[in-house]
Amino acid sequence: MRDDSVTIWREEYRPVIEEIISSFLDSRGRMMVAAHRGNWKQAPENSLAAIQYSIVAGADMIEIDVHRTYDGALVLMHDETVDRMTDGTGRIADMTLSELRSLRLRQYQGGACQPLTNYTIPTLEEALILIRSKAMINLDKCWEFREEVYAALLRTGTVDHALFKSNASPEEVRHFLQDKIKPPLYMHILDESNTPLIYDLDALFSQIRPQAVEICFEEEDSMLIHPSVLQKIRDQDCRLWVNTMWDSLCGGHTDGASLIDPEQGWQWHQQRGFNMIQTDYTEALIRYLNEQQGAYGWQM
Helix, strand or coil: CCCCCCCCCCCCCCCCHHHHHHHHHCCCCCCEEEECCCCCCCCCCCCHHHHHHHHHHCCCEEEEEEEECCCCCEEECCCCECCCCECCCCEHHHCCHHHHHCCCEECCCCCCCCCECCCCCCEHHHHHHHHCCCCEEEEECCHHHHHHHHHHHHHHCCHHHEEEEECCCHHHHHHHHCCCCCCCEEEEEECHHHHHHHHHHHHHHHHCCCCEEEECECCCCCHHHCHHHHHHHHHCCCEEEEECCCHHHHCCCCHHHHHHCHHHCHHHHHHCCCCEEEECCHHHHHHHHHHCCCCCCCCC
């Protein structure tokens, strides 16, 4: 028996989708909050329930991971296998949608010690329908089959809600973005795998016009976040995205550090110009931003 429904409600303080999209497209606009794999502290990661809890919490954007099944369905799961998050085993690419539907998700971030729930693995389209008109979505793990994902966005009327991301070559990205019926939103990733790009950002921006740039850096003195690099990106009307879930993504200035001393966490990133934070602590980050005299743009 499936149980993927969660009571849907919205308080007056939660941003509406028009404001969220407008804010996202304003590269110098308010800080935006992205929920990592949905609100997995309330429900299994990447489940419809986790997505709904993120919406209720007030997240602007919800990050999800997408994989393709043996029979071509697009489903939500972070790992390539179902082992960690379900009562089954095996690679998603080797299983049919029907086989995946027979499995039950484990609570939170899974693992053998976590209890099974009545939630099942959702399809991408189910997630898009749930999110539509409520929040934006960050699409991870799916660059390989991006055209199929884009087709799902068209079918569900969510092209303007969804943010693709990759660290692919600018040529590959340009080929995907060009000549689409509705232009997709795109964020380019800068990390250790493509660091040389920071020395020729003009070449990157001459080929693609990303709405955001995600920077993953292991050390706080990384050249990836040198002030001149960050300024050049901001000058291209791009938002700056940082992941604060664990050390290697943000030079140690993590969610955990933020909960002890925001000056060493979220505030550290704010001071360097980052204006999108992906977090495992959606409610805590929103509370912190609102304590900064409503820096989040709305009051709880």
